[in-house]
Amino acid sequence: MNIAMLGSGFIGRFYADSLQGYRSKDKIVSIYSRKTESARKFATDYRVATATTNMEEAIARPEVDVVCISLPNHLHEEAVMLCVKHRKAVICTKPLGRNATEAQRMMEAVEQADIFNGYLEDLVYTPKFIKAYESVKSGALGRILWAKSRETHPGPHSDWFWDIEQAGGGAILDLGCHCVEIARTYIGKDIKPVEVMCWADTQVKPIEAEDHAIGLVKYENGAIGQFEVSWTFRGGLDLRDEVMGSEGTIWINGFLRTGFEMFTSGKGANYVAEKAESNSGWVFPVGDELNELGYNHMFADMFNAMESKQQPRETFYDGYVVNAILDAAYKSARTKQWEPVQLDVWRGRTGVTKDSHLDSYDDDHYLVKEEVTHYGARKWILKNKKTGKIIERVDA
Numbered sequence: 001m002n003i004a005m006l007g008s009g010f011i012g013r014f015y016a017d018s019l020q021g022y023r024s025k026d027k028i029v030s031i032y033s034r035k036t037e038s039a040r041k042f043a044t045d046y047r048v049a050t051a052t053t054n055m056e057e058a059i060a061r062p063e064v065d066v067v068c069i070s071l072p073n074h075l076h077e078e079a080v081m082l083c084v085k086h087r088k089a090v091i092c093t094k095p096l097g098r099n100a101t102e103a104q105r106m107m108e109a110v111e112q113a114d115i116f117n118g119y120l121e122d123l124v125y126t127p128k129f130i131k132a133y134e135s136v137k138s139g140a141l142g143r144i145l146w147a148k149s150r151e152t153h154p155g156p157h158s159d160w161f162w163d164i165e166q167a168g169g170g171a172i173l174d175l176g177c178h179c180v181e182i183a184r185t186y187i188g189k190d191i192k193p194v195e196v197m198c199w200a201d202t203q204v205k206p207i208e209a210e211d212h213a214i215g216l217v218k219y220e221n222g223a224i225g226q227f228e229v230s231w232t233f234r235g236g237l238d239l240r241d242e243v244m245g246s247e248g249t250i251w252i253n254g255f256l257r258t259g260f261e262m263f264t265s266g267k268g269a270n271y272v273a274e275k276a277e278s279n280s281g282w283v284f285p286v287g288d289e290l291n292e293l294g295y296n297h298m299f300a301d302m303f304n305a306m307e308s309k310q311q312p313r314e315t316f317y318d319g320y321v322v323n324a325i326l327d328a329a330y331k332s333a334r335t336k337q338w339e340p341v342q343l344d345v346w347r348g349r350t351g352v353t354k355d356s357h358l359d360s361y362d363d364d365h366y367l368v369k370e371e372v373t374h375y376g377a378r379k380w381i382l383k384n385k386k387t388g389k390i391i392e393r394v395d396a
């Protein structure tokens with residue numbers, strides 16, 4: 001694939017490292033950046049043939065197969081519309097829009113133009129997530145009841161994130177978009193998110209947006225997604241998932257504790273990992289950031305899908321659903337009420353009821369719990385189906 005990269009900053013460079021290093025057959029052929037020197041530097045670092053400060057020029061080049069949007073949030077829509085104008089396949093970083101209205105416009109435009117569209121939600125492509133999700137799909141956790149995802153760090157690296165107009169929001173939008181899509185994928189992307197309750201506050205930073213929030217997303221089948229986000233967390237980049245099902249549990253620490261711990265006095269200190277706050281003392285490096293953060297598997301899925309004329313796992317539609325959930329979270333944080341998720345476009349199932357939680361033990365009883373005690377007794381706690389009385393049966 002010949003790629004036009006829009007944006008030469010933090011994520012543009014992570015993407016470029018992954019794009020040109022992993023499948024080995026993809027090449028960035030044009031780079032757009034706001035400043036000439038940044039575009040030129042990126043072109044030199046990644047051996048890109050053309051560098052420009054004109055976004056449309058970067059997109060329209062005939063050799064470009066796909067456009068990768070790595071721009072600040074307020075520029076995503078403009079970039080997508082230029083891809084539609086020039087009928088170029090487009091993959092866009094997260095969040096898709098600053099809100100669901102923007103995201104819906106982008107989704108409808110690419111779908112009407114019938115161009116390939118991919119939503120670059122890397123955290124559902126991490127090796128740990130992929131393995132965990134396979135277990136969930138195979139039924140190893142039973143019914144998914146609660147899926148929590150946490151992303152917290154000490155705050156973003158560029159000015160525009162801190163400006164609510166350009167960014168569209170604070171930690172909820174910037175980090176919550178990851179958490180919401182992670183929980184939604186565990187619970188089932190065909191299950192409708194119905195309402196959201198969210199607490200948000202600006203606890204530390206001198207900004208208009210929230211720097212800390214916690215939210216609950218209720219799904220039609222009764223499952224709960226939970227997100228925890230912060231731009232004020234000290235100690236690095238904390239990425240964790242917890243999934244609880246009727247038959248099992250998964251805990252994942254995606255970044256801060258990967259099993260790699262190092263002590264250094266600081267002599268010869270270097271980059272440790274994204275958002276690491278220290279490079280001396282005990283530090284927690286990450287073996288292969290591109291892989292641990294999902295970029296490699298994400299681009300493999302995107303480009304394999306494009307080549308085989310299929311949809312990738314994450315499309316603009318997913319970006320739109322995420323934006324709609326986050327819009328409800330913002331509303332709830334203001335009203336302090338559960339707020340409905342407004343989805344004008346819904347392509348999953350509807351009317352999915354809560355599965356029965358009644359597990360029969362025999363004709364007369366439901367099973368509440370079975371346990372072997374420390375003194376060797378086997379116990380069954382049972383509920384009579386007719387009377388409702390709770391009893392225990394003990395096999396000593």
Ligand SMILES: NC(=O)c1ccc[n+]([C@@H]2O[C@H](COP(=O)([O-])OP(=O)(O)OC[C@H]3O[C@@H](n4cnc5c(N)ncnc54)[C@H](O)[C@@H]3O)[C@@H](O)[C@H]2O)c1
Nearest residue numbers: 007008009010011012033034070071072073093094095158
């Ligand atoms: N894990 C992830 O998926 C992930 C991580 C970080 C950022 N992002 C997303 O990537 C996008 C870019 O974020 P970033 O961290 O690379 O930002 P950044 O500030 O490091 O880079 C932004 C790039 O956009 C260019 N640009 C063009 N017009 C601009 C303008 N008006 N203001 C500022 N920059 C302008 C800059 O030149 C720069 O190359 C955002 O949508 C962000 O949410 C995703």
